[in-house]
Amino acid sequence: MTIPILSSIIAPNHLWSATVRGRLKRSNRRAQNLGGFMQINVRWTHSLRSYQFGTVPLDLDVWRSLEALYERTDAGAYGFLLQDPADSVVPSSIGRVTLISASDNTYQLVERKTAAGSILTHDRTITRPRASGFILYLNGVPSGSYTLDDTTGIITIPSAPDVSVVKWSGLTYVPVHFDSDEIDWDLVISAYEPEARLFAGPTVTLEEVREA
Numbered sequence: 001m002t003i004p005i006l007s008s009i010i011a012p013n014h015l016w017s018a019t020v021r022g023r024l025k026r027s028n029r030r031a032q033n034l035g036g037f038m039q040i041n042v043r044w045t046h047s048l049r050s051y052q053f054g055t056v057p058l059d060l061d062v063w064r065s066l067e068a069l070y071e072r073t074d075a076g077a078y079g080f081l082l083q084d085p086a087d088s089v090v091p092s093s094i095g096r097v098t099l100i101s102a103s104d105n106t107y108q109l110v111e112r113k114t115a116a117g118s119i120l121t122h123d124r125t126i127t128r129p130r131a132s133g134f135i136l137y138l139n140g141v142p143s144g145s146y147t148l149d150d151t152t153g154i155i156t157i158p159s160a161p162d163v164s165v166v167k168w169s170g171l172t173y174v175p176v177h178f179d180s181d182e183i184d185w186d187l188v189i190s191a192y193e194p195e196a197r198l199f200a201g202p203t204v205t206l207e208e209v210r211e212a
Contacts, residue, residue: 003078011082011176054066090111108155130170131148
């Protein structure tokens with residue numbers, strides 16, 4: 001059973017104020033034979049993201065925001081939404097769609113990434129677009145004739161255009177959850193304000209929840 005996402009909970013962006021460490025993860029099976037040749041079996045065709053907080057001390061208000069998310073989501077039993085500080089803005093140049101059903105005129109939002117110096121691409125599925133500020137383009141012209149489901153990233157376009165003429169732009173979220181039943185913290189003194197107390201939590205990690 002997948003982790004349910006509480007889409008009404010969006011992590012406040014001030015969590016990034018004290019830095020965050022990010023990671024992209026894949027799952028490949030590697031085997032090297034006696035001749036030194038390597039064979040790799042790709043088990044995941046899409047990467048998952050993770051975010052680690054508390055690598056530097058946090059202000060009390062920031063720590064309380066993390067703690068509130070932890071408590072409200074039952075330590076990862078539920079997920080919530082987070083804006084990736086490194087990759088949340090999708091311009092129309094890479095906002096594309098793939099066809100889901102020609103009979104229902106439904107499409108899946110994707111973010112198309114192109115390998116540098118080549119024409120090879122990879123489509124990252126977007127399941128959590130932000131409805132506010134979302135723009136759909138048909139043949140380069142903004143269109144208001146569509147229905148967007150911001151809990152799946154599925155868009156319905158009545159005119160049923162070819163995917164090659166559909167682009168979009170907007171902000172996206174990543175569905176995440178706490179990866180552990182426990183979070184730890186250390187109370188430290190600020191080097192700049194001796195009266196200030198800061199919180200460090202070196203094992204506070206949020207993992208992406210795969211939805212598609």
